[in-house]
Amino acid sequence: MSALRFDNVTVRLGGRDILKAATFEIEDGELVGMLGANGAGKTTLMRAALGLAPLASGSIQVLGGPVRAGHSGVGYMPQNRGAALGLRIRGYDVVASAMLGTRFGFARLDAAMRKEIDWALDTVGARDLARRSIAELSGGERQRLLLSQALLGRPKLLLLDEPLISLDPAHQSVVVEIARRLRDELGLAILFSAHELNPLVNAIDRVLYLGGGAAVLGKVEDVVTGPVLSRLYGAEIEVVRVRDRFFVMAGGVEVERDAHRHENGHSHDHGHAHV
Amino acid sequence: MFEYDFMRTAFAASGVAAILAGTVGYFLVLRGQTFAGHALSHVGFTGATGAALFGLSPLAGLLGFTLLAGVGMGLFGEKLSERDVAVGMMLSLALGLGLLFLHFYTAAATQATALLFGNVLGVDDSALWILTLLAVCSLAALAYIARPLIFASLQGELAEARGVPMRLVSVAFLAIVAVAVAECAQIVGVLLVFTLMVGPAAAAQNLSRRLGGAVALSAGLALFDAWCGLTLAYYTDWPVSFWITTLSGLVYFASLAARPG
Numbered sequence: 447m448s449a450l451r452f453d454n455v456t457v458r459l460g461g462r463d464i465l466k467a468a469t470f471e472i473e474d475g476e477l478v479g480m481l482g483a484n485g486a487g488k489t490t491l492m493r494a495a496l497g498l499a500p501l502a503s504g505s506i507q508v509l510g511g512p513v514r515a516g517h518s519g520v521g522y523m524p525q526n527r528g529a530a531l532g533l534r535i536r537g538y539d540v541v542a543s544a545m546l547g548t549r550f551g552f553a554r555l556d557a558a559m560r561k562e563i564d565w566a567l568d569t570v571g572a573r574d575l576a577r578r579s580i581a582e583l584s585g586g587e588r589q590r591l592l593l594s595q596a597l598l599g600r601p602k603l604l605l606l607d608e609p610l611i612s613l614d615p616a617h618q619s620v621v622v623e624i625a626r627r628l629r630d631e632l633g634l635a636i637l638f639s640a641h642e643l644n645p646l647v648n649a650i651d652r653v654l655y656l657g658g659g660a661a662v663l664g665k666v667e668d669v670v671t672g673p674v675l676s677r678l679y680g681a682e683i684e685v686v687r688v689r690d691r692f693f694v695m696a697g698g699v700e701v702e703r704d705a706h707r708h709e710n711g712h713s714h715d716h717g718h719a720h721v
Numbered sequence: 722m723f724e725y726d727f728m729r730t731a732f733a734a735s736g737v738a739a740i741l742a743g744t745v746g747y748f749l750v751l752r753g754q755t756f757a758g759h760a761l762s763h764v765g766f767t768g769a770t771g772a773a774l775f776g777l778s779p780l781a782g783l784l785g786f787t788l789l790a791g792v793g794m795g796l797f798g799e800k801l802s803e804r805d806v807a808v809g810m811m812l813s814l815a816l817g818l819g820l821l822f823l824h825f826y827t828a829a830a831t832q833a834t835a836l837l838f839g840n841v842l843g844v845d846d847s848a849l850w851i852l853t854l855l856a857v858c859s860l861a862a863l864a865y866i867a868r869p870l871i872f873a874s875l876q877g878e879l880a881e882a883r884g885v886p887m888r889l890v891s892v893a894f895l896a897i898v899a900v901a902v903a904e905c906a907q908i909v910g911v912l913l914v915f916t917l918m919v920g921p922a923a924a925a926q927n928l929s930r931r932l933g934g935a936v937a938l939s940a941g942l943a944l945f946d947a948w949c950g951l952t953l954a955y956y957t958d959w960p961v962s963f964w965i966t967t968l969s970g971l972v973y974f975a976s977l978a979a980r981p982g
Contacts, residue, residue, distance in 0.1 A: 524882070544872060544883065547880055548868075548869065
């Protein structure tokens with residue numbers, strides 16, 4: 447059984463094909479890094495896998511069944527992480543809001559639910575963080591806390607949308623390490639989207655590359671190559687590999703560099719914005 | 722002061738409205754929809770003046786209009802930037818219409834002041850019963866939707882992915898807000914609804930980081946503002962709404978100073 451399978455999936459938003467006949471299959475217990483330029487459809491792909499994007503054609507299988515909204519086997523960490531982040535509300539209350547959040551009525555947290563929340567917090571080492579207000583946490587701490595929330599309900603497939611965004615390298619490696627541990631210890635299939643390949647490259651089993659509506663899934667050394675990326679980008683791409691770091695160049699310029707700048711809303715001068 | 726019938730009624734009515742406003746207001750602040758609450762009160766003004774013009778009960782007109790507008794806003798959609806402009810336009814339209822109604826309604830002056838700045842001392846027993854009944858229903862409805870409401874307010878995208886019916890939650894919540902606004906307008910008037918709905922809630926958010934604790938604190942602070950305001954008004958003979966707004970403002974600014982971290 448595969449964790450997530452796309453068959454010829456086309457998603458059209460605002461008259462534009464965000465995904466065009468995307469076909470790939472993510473296995474159980476596999477950590478897949480998802481890469482692609484801004485607007486390549488990474489978030490849309492996740493929303494499609496969550497049953498939130500209408501399919502123009504094709505079909506999606508999630509954990510062996512047809513895709514549907516609110517699937518309990520799927521954990522999700524959205525990129526836009528909600529209004530909670532600026533609020534002085536205890537981390538625990540924010541995490542716990544997901545536990546009862548789908549139920550109308552007068553439900554209260556019972557002992558079993560509290561145990562489940564504690565398990566999720568412990569799994570990512572966020573038990574102490576949950577006592578503090580979410581506005582006080584650093585970016586990396588916050589990410590860990592929200593990651594624990596995605597584990598509630600013990601999903602088999604985890605969709606993490608840009609969990610590394612605006613983290614410094616040290617915190618990035620903490621988050622990647624947690625993802626790796628979740629795969630190894632809990633056997634979760636994880637789809638992990640990112641701007642850059644290099645922070646992920648040693649942890650992921652395969653890479654899913656998006657470009658021009660198409661998706662290519664495979665081993666890093668098979669996908670992150672000049673010919674494959676040239677096809678996805680529709681432009682001449684050259685890949686330079688220095689030990690285990692990859693630099694994707696188009697006509698001597700790193701292609702992700704401008705995209706990266708836009709995403710952050712300001713230009714920051716790092717000489718190497720990696721893929 | 723409790724030897725007077727109208728004072729006892731005023732304490733009961735303002736207490737009921739304050740508890741409702743403080744509780745609902747906390748979620749309003751949590752969701753960043755305080756502007757919607759403000760606009761609803763202006764729509765209520767139109768409803769009340771219109772009802773008076775046609776010889777109906779102002780409370781019924783107020784409630785009917787805020788409810789309609791609340792549900793309409795809930796259905797409006799999610800885009801906040803567009804929504805602010807739309808809400809603002811609705812607010813001005815409503816006030817303009819209210820002015821027209823006042824123009825035709827000749828016995829306007831006292832009525833208008835009561836609507837705009839409240840007249841808690843004029844609440845009679847039958848109105849008190851209606852306010853109490855509405856408040857109990859609204860609080861029950863709020864408790865019923867509280868869990869999805871909190872989830873949707875804190876983490877909208879995640880809640881949507883987990884299958885929370887976002888539109889339904891939003892519409893139901895704004896309907897509850899509409900009732901709370903109508904109740905507050907009876908106490909402090911449509912122009913000062915913020916003082917009971919937003920002031921205590923914002924202060925509570927500064928003072929408590931526990932969700933449940935903050936909701937209770939918000940209701941408690943609103944009750945404190947309302948009752949102390951009434952008491953001060955009784956002894957000074959100054960307007961009740963003046964004292965309530967003063968207390969609400971003082972508590973809010975004190976909470977800013979006392980805020981941890």
